[in-house]
Amino acid sequence: MLQTSSAPLLQVEDLQTYFFTRRGVVKAVDGVSFSVAPGETLGIVGESGSGKTMTSLSLLRLVPQPGGKIVGGKVLFEGVDLLKLSEADMRDYRGAKISMILQDPMASLNPVYTVGEQVAEPLRQHQKLRGQALWSKVIDALRLLRIPAPQARLRNYPHQMSGGMRQRVVGGIAISCRPQLIIADEPTTALDATIQAQYLALLKDVQRQTNVGMIFVSHDLSVIGRMCDRVAVMYAGKIVETAGVRELFNHPKHPYTAALLASVPRLDQKVERLASIEGQPPALIDLPPGCRFAPRCALADERCTREDPPRVQVGEKHFASCWRASE
């Protein structure tokens, strides 16, 4: 299932996305680096406001305007630095080579067009398809997302479909041009648990059939555990730990990762009270020096609040940004 070749599909180096507000500079993404191989799924996990969504929007250069700006780093997609492209060239990547699935299936579809039209739009734009060739590809995409009776469904408007079906249509739009990379930003938060499980299985299946690379953004560790090959844990705009999914779940090296995993309820253990992480993540304006997790970290010492921790290798393909990771 994993066809990881040596050359990464996407390589992000030291990405920085800042928001310039009246109260100061918000460092939403602050020096993030990771890579995704073809056919691989990278999970990005973190709490609200940790910069997951801003990271994924930065990859497509769709940071909210005005205020947001990518101030540094590289986004190498098949060796091309996307941050150096013109806006028009960048548009040729969006939806064609890199797709994104948004959170809310109710809002992502335009109420005035049929779903067929909406799945057809990227094909029309990027592959210049018309007529029979276009519609057969649209039906292919809907069939790939297992939408029953796709031929009839083409003529439906979004309000005539259920939430789960609509989210499948959104998936169909993302896959229609057969991109090499799909960024899924919490694609199932708006769906109920049963539909969520179905949809995740479906995405996995689509990935198996098309060998598409995937970045899966979520705050839900159980979903990350099911979907991903590798995981990057984000905290306050930085990636604090990356590892293979099993390695991360079994041997977390960063205290934040460990605390996150400890706060997941488990069916096989009886606990009186769930563990929680005391305190709040820091405001991203005027950050103090040192490790960002230090104020909430049980293991923090004086050095942690003074100096940024280095990124250290703690295992095979396992990195953690912590002074005490190697202990």
Add this chain to the structure above:
Amino acid sequence: MIQAKQELATVTIGAGPAVLGQRRSARRRHIFLELNFVLPMAIILLLVIAAIFAPQLAPWDPLSQSLEARMAPPVFAGGTSAHLLGTDRLGRDILSRVIWGARISLVISLAVILITSTVGTVLAIVAGYVGGWLDGLIMRITDIFFAVPGILLAILMAVILGPSVKTLIIALSIVSWAPYTRQIRGEVLQVRESGFVAQAKIIGCSPVRIMATHIFPNIVNTLLVLATLFIGIVILAEAGLSFLGAGVPPPTPAWGSMVTDGRDYVQTAWWISFFPGLAIGLVVLAFNFLGDWLRDKLDPRLRQI
């Protein structure tokens, strides 16, 4: 208790689509029973027919004068059947002039609506979607046009350019595009933030494409309502300008100038002013009612206008 509740729930769920279906078909059946749709529609239909078939419908040439038949009263007030609605002080047939006047009114108001709604909508979508300094610039210009008294500006233009149908269309267009821009920009600001616009960006749509194919269809209801309401206002403004002598130059039959013609004879020959005045009133009322009806049908959120 719980069981009863569950039963209730299943009953409601089961009945849901059927009830909806019934309500929808009921609404469809009632559309021709709704008086505030049927009456305005009838008047507007009459107006359109009069405008298109004026040469066939009018019993007389609207410009032909007749000294023997001058100031003839309408047929029901002691006149002859030759002039059903009487004649004016030059002996011109009022009915024929009202029919031809419909053509002038409709041509001018449609031209003005076409120009203002296009300009207003384009400016609104650009201002609302692009934002930033361009938004500020467009909206300040809009504010200026809100502050200028329209009728005065139109009179000024008519005086400078000389009264003609073309001048009237230009003048009325200049003074009436601003409300479209202000109203529709508000809608665009809302639509811009919706998920499907984000989705359109994700699949690589250009800003122009997003504005034309994703934002415009979602504000078209508002545009339709505004345009319908404004036809009435434009017809009234055109009549007002013609009444003041800054509109369509005589002897072309325009309703406003016909009212002026009869101004001095209201006590002796009321029909000269009354029938064109009635036409203005009915048509303006009809468009206002139709606009209200459309607004209620298409977008309940707009009720406060």
